Amino acid sequence: MSRRITLRWAAALVAAGSIGMVAASPTQAGPAAGTDRATTAVAPASDPGSYYAAAEGKTGAALKSALHTIISSQSTVSYDQVWTALKNTDQDPANSANVIELYTGKSIAKTRNGGNTGDWNREHVWAKSHGDFGTSTGPGTDLHHLRPEDVTVNSIRGNKDFDNGGAAVSGATGNYTDADSFEPRNAVKGDVARMILYMAVRYDGGDGYADLEPNDRVGNGSLPAIGRLSVLKQWSLQDPPDTFEQRRNEVIFSTYQHNRNPFIDHPEWVESIW
Numbered sequence: 551m552s553r554r555i556t557l558r559w560a561a562a563l564v565a566a567g568s569i570g571m572v573a574a575s576p577t578q579a580g581p582a583a584g585t586d587r588a589t590t591a592v593a594p595a596s597d598p599g600s601y602y603a604a605a606e607g608k609t610g611a612a613l614k615s616a617l618h619t620i621i622s623s624q625s626t627v628s629y630d631q632v633w634t635a636l637k638n639t640d641q642d643p644a645n646s647a648n649v650i651e652l653y654t655g656k657s658i659a660k661t662r663n664g665g666n667t668g669d670w671n672r673e674h675v676w677a678k679s680h681g682d683f684g685t686s687t688g689p690g691t692d693l694h695h696l697r698p699e700d701v702t703v704n705s706i707r708g709n710k711d712f713d714n715g716g717a718a719v720s721g722a723t724g725n726y727t728d729a730d731s732f733e734p735r736n737a738v739k740g741d742v743a744r745m746i747l748y749m750a751v752r753y754d755g756g757d758g759y760a761d762l763e764p765n766d767r768v769g770n771g772s773l774p775a776i777g778r779l780s781v782l783k784q785w786s787l788q789d790p791p792d793t794f795e796q797r798r799n800e801v802i803f804s805t806y807q808h809n810r811n812p813f814i815d816h817p818e819w820v821e822s823i824w
């Protein structure tokens with residue numbers, strides 16, 4: 551079976567909800583056990599076939615540039631279509647009528663999407679004011695950094711940068727916040743880091759969009775930047791990709807955008823680029 555056919559087969563199974571990933575890659579270690587809500591003894595990330603061929607052997611800025619070209623070949627969805635997509639990408643593995651909220655970790659009915667207290671809405675992990683890209687088709691609708699979140703907790707996170715510390719967030723166990731930063735629960739720290747770094751590689755000032763980049767500060771305001779990079783790198787290491795995160799990458803690739811988050815497939819590329 552060719553690698554291309556293997557990938558198509560895998561994507562079909564993922565779309566059907568049968569599996570989260572397939573075909574071990576010899577270059578990656580499996581995630582550490584016991585660090586994540588949904589961590590199970592899984593094989594490494596799905597085999598993306600020849601998807602990353604143009605990046606092979608590259609490091610640092612050359613790797614980032616090659617990945618930018620690869621992942622910029624994509625389809626887009628509208629902000630309205632994001633609702634439907636999230637009901638698929640973030641489906642509760644234990645209850646197909648529900649999605650899992652990113653920060654609270656709670657399972658909530660897909661039909662509770664909306665804007666009222668107790669509903670879930672569309673959290674931009676790369677806060678949309680950082681680069682002021684809004685909800686037009688583009689970075690504001692990119693599924694790789696959009697997640698279901700409780701309306702109130704989404705508002706508490708607001709457009710804060712990410713960092714460790716602060717007071718416990720009411721209604722979202724394990725999350726902390728202070729005046730200028732937000733710390734997500736341990737099980738999604740790596741997810742947050744890989745979403746931010748995906749955005750930095752995907753959006754480099756072309757296509758009429760801002761050049762998004764991480765930095766090591768908080769309080770970035772409307773700058774096209776999010777911090778803190780040193781903390782995000784640590785979070786990526788301590789919370790490696792699990793089956794939930796890998797499955798959503800597959801679903802976005804196979805069903806919606808036809809591009810991938812390289813840092814879910816190759817977490818070691820975080821250290822190579824940054």
Ligand SMILES: [Ca+2]
Pocket residue numbers: 586736737738739740741789790791792795
């Ligand atoms: Ca995780």
Ligand SMILES: [Ca+2]
Pocket residue numbers: 749750751752753754755761762763
């Ligand atoms: Ca960039």
